[in-house]
Amino acid sequence: MAGQDEQVKLPRAAKGKRSQFYDDPAVDQMMTFLLELMAETAALRERVDTIERLLDEKGSVSRDEIEAYSPSAQTEAERSAWTQQFLRRVLRAHEPR
Template identity: 70%
Template sequence: MADVKQVDVKLPRVSKGKRSRFFDDPATDQIMTFLLELMAEVSALRERQDTIERLLEEKGSITRADIEAYQPSAAVEAERAAWNNGFIRRVMRFHDPD
């Protein structure tokens, strides 16, 4: 397998343009934005925790470099995706039709 060069991408820190509005009350939009951003952070933390747990189980001791270099297998990615989908469904109260 060929080595893949990792490139750092710099994203702007500030959004341009007007904030999207979906609800009549801007406070509702603000709450929804807060909720979605918090969900994204929880999901990212859960993924990092999963990485740490897997590496500790495999190696017993790890470094930050080990965490940053971790490449999950397709099976691990699928497991994480399933957790994330369940998380979104629980928080947003999406239910499968009966």
């Protein structure tokens, strides 16, 4: 088992054939783009939430405090609810009718 201080090495390129879910490969590419953009947006939203919470608590914030922040169970629940609503809003058109 790797220790917390060890750096995890991930492969730089995916192996194997890319999955295709739609008849048009361009639709698969757009969905991949959308999902990656959604993941980045959610990560940025959590970081902004961390900064806002630290500012509310302390009035100022350092990069180290942001990196070391550990959300409470209540904060995790609020973030999870936001993420679920975000996914529903963005993927609403993709739901079966």
